[in-house]
Amino acid sequence: MSSQPESGSGRPDVLVHRLRSFALPFLALLRNHFAVLDPCTDSPDSPAHAFLARRAGHTRALVCVGPTPVTANDLRVLPSLRVVIGTSAGVDHIDLRECRRRGIAVTNAGAAFAEDVADYAVALLLDVLRRMSTADRYLREGLWLKNGDYPLGFKLGGKRVGIVGLGNIGYLVAKRLQPFSCDIAYNSRSKKPSFPFPHYSSVHDLAANSDVLILCCALTKETHHLINREVMTVLGDQGVIINVGRGGLIDEKELVQFLVRGKLGGAGLDVFENEPNVPKELFGLDNVVLSPHSAVITPESFEALGELTVSNLKAFFSNEPLSCLIQGE
Template structure:
């Protein structure tokens, strides 16, 4: 039996897998012996790849995302697909708040300026977040955790999602441009995939306006990157902070020239605690598959 690892993973976790089972990285030596593939939402697994692995029984998504796994193809072939929802929710919500604060207060820019001896020339006023209007796109578990944290800053919170959540104590806005127009800060915490691709487009950015900030800890595909870069270059929004970006790790050339754009390398969920919980979820489902026991967090077709 071989595990097929299709994604990058921290070295200690790779070593742990190798100590337990035969492991192939990226390309299996014996395709007929691969029973379990390990991927994530960004890398996914296509129907064609599944067909190249005739003994495949299980696809484990390392983390919550699964948008690029062909679920219908997996179900048609009798291949189970699991993920690990919730293990890094708190870490992602923390990172969203860090990005919002960093963007509002221009922390990377000010850090560089002070280190370059430009203390006095950079002591301009910067926007606060307390008592400001926060729009959250997506009110799932992560969106709800972001809202709870924002309450501590006395922010006025509203949200947009496919449907209103009866248990959410915040104002629901059915129209995304309207939410953007009513927000000083717009945080994206929605799923990726075809349904949300370029949801944040030129219209939404125009609605957010020259005093508004965009924060994305969702998926890079949710934002029309070209429209965002143009809006930043033309100062039609105040700033953006992104943990994810289309075509990552490649970034647009103009991004390096923008002091109003903060980028982090898709690490919002990578706290040590979250990574260990994610790995434990993976180990459980591998063992369960091999021992014929029920799997946890199996994805089904809606």
């Protein structure tokens, strides 16, 4: 690594890698410190790989926006690349194996989104149980006057809540649920002695002893379709699933069938397997709350992420340690 500028602007070059649909709210902040190369704005009509190839010789830092894929093919176009700065908590969209082979460091958003996602997870759970969104539609459509009181929902207090993944987000979800007197347990790769909650080494066993599963873990080969037919079966027809992790954590086809057939009590889903495509069978279900992958989207979380991104880029160009460093596969 080097602290020397890489472009004629006197500032180091930083490549922004994003799908056109993903905005970067703190792009102006990056431009205050770096020479930002962004194919979506600098060369909107040119293929991304052509844009990358023209700058391949000296581009050593890449900011990956949201879940924009960083594939082995992308990395091959950038032989000088030495760091990928991720702006999401998950890194399943980045080829970590190829990054490790090439000696490319990878970071993620760390805890920048944790509080907002934890808030959202609890909000989804409350909405599913108390049916707030559907009650709102019931009132707006004039059905309160026509049909009388809306059907009862269910209380949150005292529910057995199983948290899958007790990292930054999962721990904050647990902390927020404690005042509701929920009986909290968790599943993670290893037991966390500092956390005063029961640990289950098996998600199946956690589900069998829970009324609610809240998914906060990363998507990996091991966690893909972690919530499958067997897990949903033991969770039961009153069980609720909340997903603020990644869509691929759940076997979505099975989930749809369980919900449509009344074999689950409900679901709150902020993420899906094939975004932005969402199974249409879910649209008419009053016990399902759907959200367009927006748990992380607040001005405060993006401000924190912008500061972390700039800090990590400055550290990289100054040969200093990176924050939120991810280990490759």
